Amino acid sequence: VPRLRMHLEGYAHKAVSHINPYVEITFPEYGGERLERCQAYAAIQSYLSASASARAKRLKASVKDTRSLVLSMDDNEEVVDEFEGVKLWWSCLIVSGNSTISLHPFSENRRFFRLTFHRSHRDLITGSYIKHVLAEGKAVAANNQLRKLFTNNPSSNWHYYKESKWSYGAFEHPATFDTLAMEPSKKREIMNDLLKFQRGKEYYARIGKPWKRGYLLYGPPGTGKSTMVAAMANFLNYDVYDLELTTVKDNTELRKLLIETSPKSIIVIEDIDCSLDLTGQRKTRKQEKDDHEEKADSVKRAEKGGEESKVTLSGLLNFIDGLWSASGGERILVFTTNYVEKLDPVLIRRGRMDKHIEMSYCCFESFKVLARNYLGVEAHLLFATVGQLLEETKMTPADVAENLMPKSDDEDVEACLERLIEALGKAKKEARMKSEEEKAAEATAARAMADKEGQPNWWDVYLVNRHIKHASRATEIKESR
Numbered sequence: 001v002p003r004l005r006m007h008l009e010g011y012a013h014k015a016v017s018h019i020n021p022y023v024e025i026t027f028p029e030y031g032g033e034r035l036e037r038c039q040a041y042a043a044i045q046s047y048l049s050a051s052a053s054a055r056a057k058r059l060k061a062s063v064k065d066t067r068s069l070v071l072s073m074d075d076n077e078e079v080v081d082e083f084e085g086v087k088l089w090w091s092c093l094i095v096s097g098n099s100t101i102s103l104h105p106f107s108e109n110r111r112f113f114r115l116t117f118h119r120s121h122r123d124l125i126t127g128s129y130i131k132h133v134l135a136e137g138k139a140v141a142a143n144n145q146l147r148k149l150f151t152n153n154p155s156s157n158w159h160y161y162k163e164s165k166w167s168y169g170a171f172e173h174p175a176t177f178d179t180l181a182m183e184p185s186k187k188r189e190i191m192n193d194l195l196k197f198q199r200g201k202e203y204y205a206r207i208g209k210p211w212k213r214g215y216l217l218y219g220p221p222g223t224g225k226s227t228m229v230a231a232m233a234n235f236l237n238y239d240v241y242d243l244e245l246t247t248v249k250d251n252t253e254l255r256k257l258l259i260e261t262s263p264k265s266i267i268v269i270e271d272i273d274c275s276l277d278l279t280g281q282r283k284t285r286k287q288e289k290d291d292h293e294e295k296a297d298s299v300k301r302a303e304k305g306g307e308e309s310k311v312t313l314s315g316l317l318n319f320i321d322g323l324w325s326a327s328g329g330e331r332i333l334v335f336t337t338n339y340v341e342k343l344d345p346v347l348i349r350r351g352r353m354d355k356h357i358e359m360s361y362c363c364f365e366s367f368k369v370l371a372r373n374y375l376g377v378e379a380h381l382l383f384a385t386v387g388q389l390l391e392e393t394k395m396t397p398a399d400v401a402e403n404l405m406p407k408s409d410d411e412d413v414e415a416c417l418e419r420l421i422e423a424l425g426k427a428k429k430e431a432r433m434k435s436e437e438e439k440a441a442e443a444t445a446a447r448a449m450a451d452k453e454g455q456p457n458w459w460d461v462y463l464v465n466r467h468i469k470h471a472s473r474a475t476e477i478k479e480s481r
C-alpha cells in the first residue's frame with residue numbers, strides 16, 4: 001500500500017505540474033545571513049513603482065519631501081508586466097509573522113515579491129528579464145533619491161562623530177544641460193566626456209588611475225560656471241561637495257574632509273585663485289567677512305605658541321592627484337576661476353585638471369537657449385538683430401538672461417527682446433567709448449614717449465657712430481685685399 005500511495009502521489013504531482021505550467025520566483029524583503037534588506041527587493045520595488053504601478057489599482061504613497069510623492073504597489077496587489085512580448089505577473093505578498101520570538105525586528109510582517117510566468121519563458125526571464133528589472137530599478141531609485149549639497153564646517157565645530165565635518169541640505173538647483181546656454185557642440189562634448197567617465201570604471205582600473213576626473217571652469221563672472229556645476233550634478237545624479245578652502249586650516253584638515261566625501265560626487269572649489277592665496281589678489285566675500293575673526297584667531301594661536309599653517313599648493317596637488325580617493329568610487333573635481341592666467345601652471349597641467357572649459361560671453365546659440373527658457377520662443381523677427389549685436393558686443397549670459405526676463409505679466413516676447421536689444425546697443429556704445437578713451441590715452445602716452453625721444457640720447461649717438469666706424473673699417477680691409 002505505501003508503494004502504491006507513493007506512486008499515486010508522484011503521479012498527482014506530475015499531473016499538477018502538468019496542469020499548472022507556471023513558474024514562481026519569490027524575492028523576500030529580508031534575507032541573507034544577517035537578514036539585511038535585500039537589494040533585489042528594493043530594486044524590484046523601485047522598478048514596479050515606476051512602471052507597473054501605473055497599472056495597479058491599489059497604490060501605497062510615501063511622501064519623501066513636500067514635493068515628491070512616491071507611489072508603489074500596495075500589499076497583496078498584482079500587476080502585469082510585459083517583456084519582449086511575454087506576459088508576467090508581479091504580486092506583492094505579505095505574510096503575517098507568527099508571534100514566536102524572533103531575533104530581528106522585521107519578522108512581524110514578512111513581505112515578498114512573487115514573479116509568476118509561464119515555464120516556456122524560463123530562460124528569457126531568468127536570463128535577461130530579471131537583470132533588466134534590477135538595473136532599471138536601481139536607476140529609478142537613484143533618480144528618486146534626493147541629492148545632497150554638502151558644505152564643509154570649520155574644524156572648531158568638528159566632533160568625534162563623522163557627520164560633523166560636512167553639513168548638508170537638499171540639492172535642488174534646477175539647472176540642466178538643457179537650460180545651460182552654451183555653444184551646442186561644446187555642450188555635447190562635455191556631456192559625452194561626463195558619460196564616458198561615468199561608464200569608465202573598468203577603464204580606470206585597467207590603466208591604474210583612481211576613478212576621478214578634474215575640470216577647470218574659467219571665464220568672467222556671470223558666464224555660468226556655477227550653473228554648469230549644477231547641470232553636471234543633475235546630469236550624473238551626483239551629490240555636490242562645495243569645499244570652501246578658506247575655512248580649512250591646513251593640509252591635514254583638507255585630507256580629513258576629503259576622506260569623508262562619498263563616491264559618486266562632485267567636489268567643487270569655487271574661485272580657486274582667491275582661496276589659495278596663489279595670487280594674493282582678490283578675496284572672496286566670505287574671506288573679507290572672516291578677516292576680522294581670523295586675525296583675532298591667529299593672535300590667539302600665536303599666544304598659544306602654535307604656528308599658523310594653511311592649505312598649501314602642494315596640499316592641494318595631493319588632493320587632486322587623489323591618493324585619498326583611490327579606495328572609493330567615482331569622483332569629479334571642479335575648480336572655477338575668473339582668472340585662469342593667474343593660476344600656477346603646476347595646478348592646471350593636464351592630468352591634474354583633465355579638461356579646461358572656457359565659459360565665455362553669450363553667443364547667438366546661447367541666446368537661443370535663453371530665449372527658449374525665459375520666453376518660450378524658438379524664433380522671432382528680432383532674433384536677427386540680437387544675433388548681429390551679440391557678434392559686436394560682449395555680454396554675459398547672466399546679463400542677457402536678466403534682460404530677457406519678463407518684468408511684469410503684461411510684457412510680451414517682443415517687449416523683452418526690445419529691452420535686450422536696447423541694452424546691447426548701450427553696451428556697444430559704452431565699449432566703443434571706452435576703447436576710444438583707451439586709444440586717446442595710448443596716443444598721449446606715445447606722444448610723451450616721442451617727446452622724450454626727441455631729445456638726443458648721447459649713448460645712442462655714440463653707438464651709431466661706432467657702428468659706422470666699424471663698418472667702414474671692414475670695407476677698407478676688404479678692398480685692400
Ligand SMILES: Nc1ncnc2c1ncn2[C@@H]1O[C@H](COP(=O)(O)OP(=O)(O)OP(=O)(O)O)[C@@H](O)[C@H]1O
Binds near residue numbers: 179222224227
Ligand atoms: N551659460 C548660462 N546658461 C544659463 N544661465 C546662465 C548662464 N550663465 C549665467 N546664467 C545665469 O546667470 C546667473 C549667474 O550665473 P553663474 O552663477 O553660473 O555665473 P558664474 O560664472 O558662476 O559667475 P561667478 O564667476 O561670479 O561665480 C545664473 O543664475 C544663471 O541663471
Ligand SMILES: [Mg+2]
Binds near residue numbers: 225226227270
Ligand atoms: Mg560662480
